[in-house]
Amino acid sequence: MSELVRFGISAEKGLLDKFDCLMRERGHTNRSKAFSDLVRQELVKKEWIEGREVAGAIIMIYDHHKRELVNKLMDIQHDFNKIIMSTQHIHLDHDNCLEIIAIKGASAEAEKLADALKGVKGVKHTTLGMSSTGREI
Amino acid sequence: MSELVRFGISAEKGLLDKFDCLMRERGHTNRSKAFSDLVRQELVKKEWIEGREVAGAIIMIYDHHKRELVNKLMDIQHDFNKIIMSTQHIHLDHDNCLEIIAIKGASAEAEKLADALKGVKGVKHTTLGMSSTGREI
Amino acid sequence: MSELVRFGISAEKGLLDKFDCLMRERGHTNRSKAFSDLVRQELVKKEWIEGREVAGAIIMIYDHHKRELVNKLMDIQHDFNKIIMSTQHIHLDHDNCLEIIAIKGASAEAEKLADALKGVKGVKHTTLGMSSTGREI
Amino acid sequence: MSELVRFGISAEKGLLDKFDCLMRERGHTNRSKAFSDLVRQELVKKEWIEGREVAGAIIMIYDHHKRELVNKLMDIQHDFNKIIMSTQHIHLDHDNCLEIIAIKGASAEAEKLADALKGVKGVKHTTLGMSSTGREI
Numbered sequence: 401m402s403e404l405v406r407f408g409i410s411a412e413k414g415l416l417d418k419f420d421c422l423m424r425e426r427g428h429t430n431r432s433k434a435f436s437d438l439v440r441q442e443l444v445k446k447e448w449i450e451g452r453e454v455a456g457a458i459i460m461i462y463d464h465h466k467r468e469l470v471n472k473l474m475d476i477q478h479d480f481n482k483i484i485m486s487t488q489h490i491h492l493d494h495d496n497c498l499e500i501i502a503i504k505g506a507s508a509e510a511e512k513l514a515d516a517l518k519g520v521k522g523v524k525h526t527t528l529g530m531s532s533t534g535r536e537i
Numbered sequence: 538m539s540e541l542v543r544f545g546i547s548a549e550k551g552l553l554d555k556f557d558c559l560m561r562e563r564g565h566t567n568r569s570k571a572f573s574d575l576v577r578q579e580l581v582k583k584e585w586i587e588g589r590e591v592a593g594a595i596i597m598i599y600d601h602h603k604r605e606l607v608n609k610l611m612d613i614q615h616d617f618n619k620i621i622m623s624t625q626h627i628h629l630d631h632d633n634c635l636e637i638i639a640i641k642g643a644s645a646e647a648e649k650l651a652d653a654l655k656g657v658k659g660v661k662h663t664t665l666g667m668s669s670t671g672r673e674i
Numbered sequence: 675m676s677e678l679v680r681f682g683i684s685a686e687k688g689l690l691d692k693f694d695c696l697m698r699e700r701g702h703t704n705r706s707k708a709f710s711d712l713v714r715q716e717l718v719k720k721e722w723i724e725g726r727e728v729a730g731a732i733i734m735i736y737d738h739h740k741r742e743l744v745n746k747l748m749d750i751q752h753d754f755n756k757i758i759m760s761t762q763h764i765h766l767d768h769d770n771c772l773e774i775i776a777i778k779g780a781s782a783e784a785e786k787l788a789d790a791l792k793g794v795k796g797v798k799h800t801t802l803g804m805s806s807t808g809r810e811i
Numbered sequence: 812m813s814e815l816v817r818f819g820i821s822a823e824k825g826l827l828d829k830f831d832c833l834m835r836e837r838g839h840t841n842r843s844k845a846f847s848d849l850v851r852q853e854l855v856k857k858e859w860i861e862g863r864e865v866a867g868a869i870i871m872i873y874d875h876h877k878r879e880l881v882n883k884l885m886d887i888q889h890d891f892n893k894i895i896m897s898t899q900h901i902h903l904d905h906d907n908c909l910e911i912i913a914i915k916g917a918s919a920e921a922e923k924l925a926d927a928l929k930g931v932k933g934v935k936h937t938t939l940g941m942s943s944t945g946r947e948i
Contacts, residue, residue, distance in 0.1 A: 402551035409546050410569040411576075414539035415674065419576045422583070428930040432547040437929065438575040439548075439556045440936050446559070455903060456938070457870050457911050461945040488899045490913055492866060496945030500868050502901055502911055518848065519839040524948055525851050527867070529940030534872040534907030537552065537935055565793040574792065577799050592766060593801070594774050596731050598808040625762045627776055629729060633808030637731050637776055639764055655711065656702040661811055662714050664730070666803030671735040671770030674798055676825035683820050684843040685850075688813035689948065693850045696857070706821040712849040713822075713830045720833070811826065 409435075444532045448507045455504040456531045458514050463495045466522025473520060477501070480513045496524075504533060546572075581669045585644045592641040593668045595651050600632045603659025610657060614638065617650045633661075641670060683709075718806045722781045729778040730805045732788050737769045740796025747794060751775065754787045770798075778807060820846075855943045859918045866915040867942045869925050874906045877933025884931060888912070891924045907935075915944060 411419075423434050447454050464470060477484055483505030490498040503510050510528060518526040548556075560571050584591050601607060614621055620642030627635040640647050647665060655663040685693075697708050721728050738744060751758055757779030764772040777784050784802060792800040822830075834845050858865050875881060888895055894916030901909040914921050921939060929937040 402549045404547050405550045405553055406545050406547045407553070407568065408543050409572050410541050410543045411573050412539045413542045415573055415576060416542055416544070418580055418674070422576075422579060426926040426930060430932070431544065433930070433932060435546050435572065436548050436552055437936075438572075438579070439552060439559075442559060442575070443555055444936055444938075455872070455901075455909050457868055457940060459868050459940040459942045461866070461942050461948075463945070485901050485909075486899055488897055488911065488913055490896050490915075492915065492944055493946065498866050498896075498913060498915075498942070498945075500899065500911055500913055500940075502899055502909060504901075504903065504909075515837040515839075519837060519844070521841070521844060524945055525848075525855055525942050527855075527940050527942050529868060529870040529911075529938050531870045531872050531909070531936050531938050533903055534874070534909075534935055535904065536555070537872075563789040563793060565789075567795070570793070570795060574799075581799055581801075592735070592764075592772050594731055594733050594803060596803040596805045598729070598805050598811075600808070622764050622772075623762055625760060625774065625776055627729075627759050627778075629778065629807055630809060635729050635759075635776060635778075635805070635808075637762065637774055637803075639762055639772060639774055641764075641766065641772070652700040656700060656707070658704070658707060661808055662711075662718055662805050664718075664803050664805050666731060666733040666774075666801050668733045668735050668772070668799050668801050670766055671737070671772075671798055672767065674735075676823045678821050679824045679827055680819050680821045681827070681842065682817050683846050684815050684817045685847050686813045687816045689847055689850060690816055690818070692854055692948070696850075696853060705818065709820050709846065709849075710822050710826055712846075712853070713826060713833075716833060716849070717829055811829070 440537045443537045444530065447532055447536065448530050451507050453505060453533055454507045454510065454530065455533045456510060457529045458501040458503060458517060459527050459529060460499045460501070460517055460523060461525045462497050462499070462523045464497050465495060469520060469522035473517065476513070476516045476520070480509065483509050483513065577674045580674045581667065584669055584673065585667050588644050590642060590670055591644045591647065591667065592670045593647060594666045595638040595640060595647070595654060596664050596666060597636045597638070597654055597660060598662045599634050599636070599660045601634050602632060606657060606659035610654060613650070613653045613657070617646065620646050620650065714811045717811045718804065721806055721810065722804050725781050727779060727807055728781045728784065728804065729807045730784060731803045732775040732777060732791065733801050733803060734773045734775070734791055734797060735799045736771050736773070736797045738771050739769060743794060743796035747791060750787070750790045750794070754783065757783050757787065851948045854948045855941065858943055858947065859941050862918050864916060864944055865918045865921065865941065866944045867921060868940045869912040869914060869921070869928060870938045870940060871910045871912070871928055871934060872936045873908050873910070873934045875908050876906060880931060880933035884928060887924070887927045887931070891920065894920050894924065
């Protein structure tokens with residue numbers, strides 16, 4: 401963690417009041433923390449767009465009854481073993497599984513993996529939760 | 538415009554450097570302005586979600602050769618005349634028109650209008666550019 | 675406009691019912707149109723990501739009382755005259771203007787222009803409505 | 812799983828070619844699967860907007876050295892134990908942790924939990940990966 405620096409910001413009073421309001425609604429109480437969060441949000445978007453090393457998770461819903469599905473998902477995950485750190489599997493109901501794959505690596509690879517999983521018959525929905533390794537933010 | 542107030546923010550030096558960098562890349566030079574912009578961006582999202590009065594534009598691409606299309610678009614726009622302020626029409630090529638409809642009104646009405654236009658045969662793409670009346674931000 | 679082709683799709687009955695429902699809610703009645711719309715939506719996203727020639731609009735809210743603002747906006751727009759087709763200006767209230775700039779050109783240029791306008795003191799919010807020239811969709 | 816039904820779709824040849832192209836680029840080979848995926852994507856968005864029961868994951872990066880952080884995160888998670896199914900924790904480097912919380916419950920509750928976690932000092936970034944229970948899609 402780098403040292404803290406303090407600096408001044410000018411803003412219209414009306415806007416600042418709304419900022420404070422927004423913070424309180426979200427349960428936050430600290431302008432400095434809220435400022436840093438807004439900045440980090442922009443930096444994480446940039447890491448993904450620029451193809452930097454990122455972290456995040458692929459969230460996937462599938463019907464495990466589909467023939468061959470589990471084997472195919474396993475094969476694809478092994479092809480991308482360099483960016484997969486761990487997986488979490490939840491039996492949502494008799495048919496549906498929620499599988500969450502924690503990833504760390506180049507953003508383009510993460511997107512390729514999400515696409516490959518999405519293509520498998522029986523996979524109903526995938527979404528790529530984009531976060532950061534935290535090192536640069 | 539309300540009066541300006543000045544206040545202090547603490548942030549990690551590394552993060553602040555990256556913020557300054559991000560600003561410069563986008564051609565901005567002023568932390569106070571950049572801070573206010575990040576806040577306003579959040580407030581505009583909130584105005585749309587909460588169904589407040591908003592402003593913006595519906596951007597639409599269509600092929601004007603489709604039978605009845607121009608009349609249908611006109612009819613729909615008249616049904617929503619209360620939220621339409623003006624339109625801009627550009628002949629992109631022999632077939633394609635770009636039409637931009639400036640809107641101001643309840644966010645739900647704007648979304649309904651965008652959906653109605655999208656449903657017309659010959660309309661290839663619509664997008665709703667979400668901005669603000671500026672009064673509350 | 676290219677010729678129409680007809681092809682078959684298989685889907686689970688439950689999913690198809692929900693699709694029909696979603697269409698009706700949005701006032702659409704035609705599966706073929708709804709299918710083409712979903713595809714075009716993906717193609718437009720791709721045109722922007724890949725830096726292709728696109729069309730769209732920059733939507734901007736500003737307070738015209740800010741010193742020098744109008745001149746600066748004019749200067750920036752002239753620097754980007756190759757991608758600006760026309761503008762629409764609306765006086766929202768005593769202070770706030772809504773300006774909508776119709777653009778056509780490389781997606782990266784459009785993003786640069788949006789950033790440059792956003793950086794001007796007095797500009798409260800900009801958003802880039804991403805659409806297409808229609809030629810490739 | 813409900814029965815399969817087959818139906819016809821008409822589309823312009825040029826558009827269909829692009830659709831096939833897009834599918835192949837993403838490693839998919841089946842128009843019916845790709846159609847169902849586009850529909851499900853819309854349905855999942857709708858489930859979140861309408862406040863239905865959803866599933867997904869909160870992805871969080873934090874610096875575990877911050878005082879009291881781990882206890883606070885634990886307390887918050889216990890307050891929301893009804894929607895948390897399991898968590899996955901990865902030590903990214905000496906400072907940064909990636910924590911992924913699998914959730915199932917009302918979309919508004921999931922958003923509240925994500926906000927509460929984001930407010931804790933030391934949490935650098937949170938993102939809410941929005942998926943579905945799979946039951947209705």
